[in-house]
Amino acid sequence: DTGVSQDPRHKITKRGQNVTFRCDPISEHNRLYWYRQTLGQGPEFLTYFQNEAQLEKSRLLSDRFSAERPKGSFSTLEIQRTEQGDSAMYLCASSYRGDGSYEQYFGPGTRLTVT
Amino acid sequence: AQKITQTQPGMFVQEKEAVTLDCTYDTSDPSYGLFWYKQPSSGEMIFLIYQGSYDQQNATEGRYSLNFQKARKSANLVISASQLGDSAMYFCAAHYQLGGSEKLVFGKGTKLTVNP
Numbered sequence: 001d002t003g004v005s006q007d008p009r010h011k012i013t014k015r016g017q018n019v020t021f022r023c024d025p026i027s028e029h030n031r032l033y034w035y036r037q038t039l040g041q042g043p044e045f046l047t048y049f050q051n052e053a054q055l056e057k058s059r060l061l062s063d064r065f066s067a068e069r070p071k072g073s074f075s076t077l078e079i080q081r082t083e084q085g086d087s088a089m090y091l092c093a094s095s096y097r098g099d100g101s102y103e104q105y106f107g108p109g110t111r112l113t114v115t
Numbered sequence: 116a117q118k119i120t121q122t123q124p125g126m127f128v129q130e131k132e133a134v135t136l137d138c139t140y141d142t143s144d145p146s147y148g149l150f151w152y153k154q155p156s157s158g159e160m161i162f163l164i165y166q167g168s169y170d171q172q173n174a175t176e177g178r179y180s181l182n183f184q185k186a187r188k189s190a191n192l193v194i195s196a197s198q199l200g201d202s203a204m205y206f207c208a209a210h211y212q213l214g215g216s217e218k219l220v221f222g223k224g225t226k227l228t229v230n231p
Contacts, residue, residue, distance in 0.1 A: 050215070103162050106159060
């Protein structure tokens with residue numbers, strides 16, 4: 001069990017460019033979450049997958065954001081036409097309810113800077 | 116709307132002393148869970164402790180304990196025998212389920228500094 005991994009760890013992009021982040025959850029975890037954390041704030045929920053189905057999208061997730069989990073394993077989060085306000089840490093988490101636990105295991109995050 | 120309030124932006128404690136970090140929550144859901152996570156300067160979120168709304172006993176995990184007062188809607192974290200490595204941001208979060216979805220809702224965090 002290597003934990004939740006995210007790639008890249010850091011991304012610097014120019015305003016207007018598209019970026020894509022990847023999250024690999026813990027292998028047996030069927031639930032996957034994306035959160036966004038801006039400076040001085042707690043993480044804010046963006047979206048939730050159970051297996052490959054995206055069951056909830058936050059209103060924070062504008063039309064420029066799209067997330068997928070094509071085979072119920074890894075997930076990608078794409079931001080199109082990035083804006084300076086998108087600069088944040090993007091956190092991925094996964095969980096497995098089979099043991100009755102609600103704990104979400106977090107990855108190290110992808111820090112996005114939009115210049 | 117679910118809301119978590121952490122009223123202490125920063126706390127200071129002397130090494131080896133105990134410290135309490137405050138958290139209040141707002142929910143009308145009958146079933147919910149409360150978490151505390153630690154976030155060091157490196158950025159990763161580290162799970163510390165969990166309390167379910169129906170749990171009769173306060174949760175404990177090593178030096179961490181959760182003072183759960185359901186009627187007051189508070190879930191304070193108590194760290195005993197503070198260590199220098201405890202210096203970090205601490206986030207209280209509530210687990211909510213609605214329909215087929217679920218999420219964590221976080222507070223704004225408390226920055227704990229442990230002084231030698």
